[in-house]
Amino acid sequence: MLPFENIRVVELTTAWAGPMAGRILAHFGADVTHIESPTRTNTWRTNKGAPSPVNYPDFDPGERRWDRVFLFNSQNVNKRSLAIDLKAEGGVETVRDLVLQSDVLICNFRPGMLRRLALDYESLSKHKPEIIVAEMPAFGLEGPHSSYAALGPTMEMAAGMSAAIAYHDGKPTVTGPSYLDPIGGFNAAAAIATALYHRRKTGLGQHIEVSQVEAAMQFIGPEILHAAVEGKDTKPDGNRVAHAAPHNAFPAQGEDEWVVIAAQTDAQWQALCAEMGQAELAGDPRFADVGSRKANEDALERIIADWTGAFDKHELAAKLQSAGVIAAPVNTPHDLAHSDYLRARGFYAEITHPVAGTHPHPGLPFHLERAPGDYRRSAPAFGADNAHLLGEVLGFDSERIDAMVRSRTIADAPNKEA
Amino acid sequence: MSSPFSSLHVVDLSGSIAGNYCSRLFLDFGAQVTLAEPENGASVRHVPPFDKDRRSLAFHHLNTGKRVVDLPKSKAELADLVAGADVAIVPQGFKDEIAKLAGDRCVCVEVSAFGADGPYAGWQANEMVHQALSGMMSNNGEPGREPLYGVGNRASYAGGVAAYITAMVGLFTREDDGQGQKASVDVAETAAAMCFPYVLQYFYNGTNRRRGDQDIPAGQVLCEGTWVCIWIYPHRFAAMCKALGLSQLIDDPRFAQVADRVKNWAEMFDIIQDHVRDEDAEDVVSRLQEAQVISACAYRPSELLENPHLAARQYWDGPDAQGLPRLGAPFRLSRMPRSRVNEVTE
Incomplete structure (x- = not known):
């Protein structure tokens, strides 16, 4: 039995952060339903504009491109889809019925949406005290910026990260390109798991607020405290850091291929010199210790870059690691797909999607001996579980379901360009 | 009613940023956390940045408020330390031994960079290595220039959240049958799991997504x-x-x-x-x-300290005994308010 097998979750989510939280719960067995709108399609379904072929299997959007896109299909594995128009008659009431038969509601839309729909914790808990409602606003539910719209990159900026990442004298840089989304997703899953444990012990649900910006600030807590201590910020300088030299990415064989190399100790530097076949550099006073290497970092990096360019990044990193030097290839998607390390971890699962076909899917990093997660089903096609949820879970008769189909309260395809 | 966490005892033997952040999250929500530190000081005490007295602000951020004890030198002392622990956070290679000593009810989570086996076992890691291997770094920076790894130790903090989720799932499962279990989390695998899902795009059609392939508006x-x-x-x-x-x-x-x-x-x-x-x-x-x-x-980090929005949300705690602000909770639970911690761990 999976740990969360008896937990039912409803997601009012879009894009990445919210769906990733639900995906983690689904991985451990929760029955997760992603509520989707036929009139305002999840952006990760890519229903607007001309389809970009690179998003689909074999570059073919097919007739149901929203079911074939790698974005949605990556984050909604193991879930169900209920495609229902919340603005149509009976739409919200149906979702509310489903939530009241569930244990957890996850929302990553802007603050205020749940309250408008009477799906907020205060309203729901009157009927179901054990409900857990997790909201994931970028800036929190209250405060002067709480109504601000955000994306992963703008949350990374607001969290104090991007300004600390830049080329020398360059502009703030976003990473990932949307690193804050999975950080928000993981934190929301952690918070919900905590609340589920609390409920198991007390029988009570609760309200969770995951300000994604605040959750992420923890990840650079020491850097924020350093600014408090110093009264100023450390100026970013590419990959260079104060405590190590070299510490950078260097060109490797091939187009836009790179290998990272770092020496945090003199021993690592001496080992690097030996590997470069330039043992004399270890005795060069310009590079004698971290301080002198920092002072002569331009010259240091030129020497290394002149050497690395001839080597395959994987082979060079392995050779340097064997010699005690910190190094790694800068992996691309192709490299990840062929990673022996990730395959050794069982990271990829072959999953068959009814519309997108059979492909390996990236996994999650949790390994419990008695409570492994699993891959039961692919991401759902749009509205694939309408009949199951309305009929078997909510007990609607077929006449009522048919009427909802006719009025397009529920749908199995999104409206055009919606 | 007091929090169910108040009776949870967590022992952190990990010696890593990821392990320390995992146990910090337990501390945040009311668990009793004991940090075992080697005689010559935890390695995290050497993680930058430092304050003016060369004290690690990483150690401060991660471990303030935990009960610190000497890392046991004998098996008997180790058994005493972990006896009755609900959760043990352990470094690579210690999962079996600690789980045995701690007893059947313990959820024992091994936290490491790459795990005990696989092609990277034995490799040295730092933040840049994790970001490079995960696929994240290849997305960062300008085409034609060196890719940028980021800032701080974000991959390790993510590994800490992953370890916390793992431990919570173990505790939840224990409610069914009273049994703990062994578990493991790699920082490297966590970082890969958090990478934008371009690898699925690769499996779909062979696209090897590179920086600059898409104009961001x-x-x-x-x-x-x-x-x-x-x-x-x-x-x-x-x-x-x-x-x-x-x-x-x-x-x-x-x-x-x-x-x-x-x-x-x-x-x-x-x-x-x-x-x-x-x-x-x-x-x-x-x-x-x-x-x-x-x-x-x-925002620059210093601008966050004066940020009116965070102030209006009463985000900051402190100053603590060291005169430093304490960052607010990573998430807010209506029935489990975050613990107040004012002492400095020594």
């Missing part, structure tokens, strides 16, 4: 020394122009159509930059958000 401008990022989706262009007082750009032939704007993107942002250079950054963002244009200040 955003740009940055300096407003009185603070960076502001503006996202200009096609349907919000006119709204942005009006919000910034640049209505003349709406019909400017250089920018009127999407294709024109893409072609003249840098020129457009030069105009915006000149216009807003002396404006207040918060005011610019506020006006843009009012017009439903996504924008944000790219």
Whole structure:
């Protein structure tokens, strides 16, 4: 039995952060339903504009491109889809019925949406005290910026990260390109798991607020405290850091291929010199210790870059690691797909999607001996579980379901360009 | 009723940022956390940045408020330390031994960089290595220049959250049968799991996504020394122009159509930059958000300390005994308020 097998979750989510939280719960067995709108399609379904072929299997959007896109299909594995128009008659009431038969509601839309729909914790808990409602606003539910719209990159900026990442004298840089989304997703899953444990012990649900910006600030807590201590910020300088030299990415064989190399100790530097076949550099006073290497970092990096360019990044990193030097290839998607390390971890699962076909899917990093997660089903096609949820879970008769189909309260395809 | 966490005993033997952050989350929500530290000091005490007395701010951030004990030197002492622990956070190679000593009810989570086996067993890691291997780093920075790894130790903190989720699942499962279990989390695998899912795109059609393959409709401008990022989706262009007082750009032939704007993107942002250079950054963002244009200040860490929004949310705790602010909770639980911690761990 999976740990969360008896937990039912409803997601009012879009894009990445919210769906990733639900995906983690689904991985451990929760029955997760992603509520989707036929009139305002999840952006990760890519229903607007001309389809970009690179998003689909074999570059073919097919007739149901929203079911074939790698974005949605990556984050909604193991879930169900209920495609229902919340603005149509009976739409919200149906979702509310489903939530009241569930244990957890996850929302990553802007603050205020749940309250408008009477799906907020205060309203729901009157009927179901054990409900857990997790909201994931970028800036929190209250405060002067709480109504601000955000994306992963703008949350990374607001969290104090991007300004600390830049080329020398360059502009703030976003990473990932949307690193804050999975950080928000993981934190929301952690918070919900905590609340589920609390409920198991007390029988009570609760309200969770995951300000994604605040959750992420923890990840650079020491850097924020350093600014408090110093009264100023450390100026970013590419990959260079104060405590190590070299510490950078260097060109490797091939187009836009790179290998990272770092020496945090003199021993690592001496080992690097030996590997470069330039043992004399270890005795060069310009590079004698971290301080002198920092002072002569331009010259240091030129020497290394002149050497690395001839080597395959994987082979060079392995050779340097064997010699005690910190190094790694800068992996691309192709490299990840062929990673022996990730395959050794069982990271990829072959999953068959009814519309997108059979492909390996990236996994999650949790390994419990008695409570492994699993891959039961692919991401759902749009509205694939309408009949199951309305009929078997909510007990609607077929006449009522048919009427909802006719009025397009529920749908199995999104409206055009919606 | 007191929090169910108040009776949870967590022992952290990990000696790592990821392990320490995992147990910090337990501390945040009321568990009793014991940190075992070797006689010559935990390795995290050597993680930068440092305060003026060369004390690690990473150690401070991660471990303030935990009960610190000497790392046991004998098996008997180790058994005493972990006896009755609900959760043990352990370094690579200690899962079996500690789980045995701690007893059947313990959830024992091994936290390491790469795990005990596999092709990277024995490799040395730092943040840049994790970001490089995960696929994340290849997305960062400008095409043609070296990719950027990021800042701090974000992969390790993510590994800490993953270890916490793992431990919570173990505790939840224990409620069924009273049994703990062994578990493991690699920072490297966590980092890969958090990478944008371009690897699925690769499996779908062979695309090997690289930096610069997609134009992001955003740009940055300096407003009185603070960076502001503006996202200009096609349907919000006119709204942005009006919000910034640049209505003349709406019909400017250089920018009127999407294709024109893409072609003249840098020129457009030069105009915006000149216009807003002396404006207040918060005011610019506020006006843009009012017009439903996504924008944000790219705060420097020091700017967060004075940030009015965080202040209004009563985000900061402290100052603590060391005179430092304490960051607010990573998430807020209505029935499990975050523990107050005012002592300094020594």
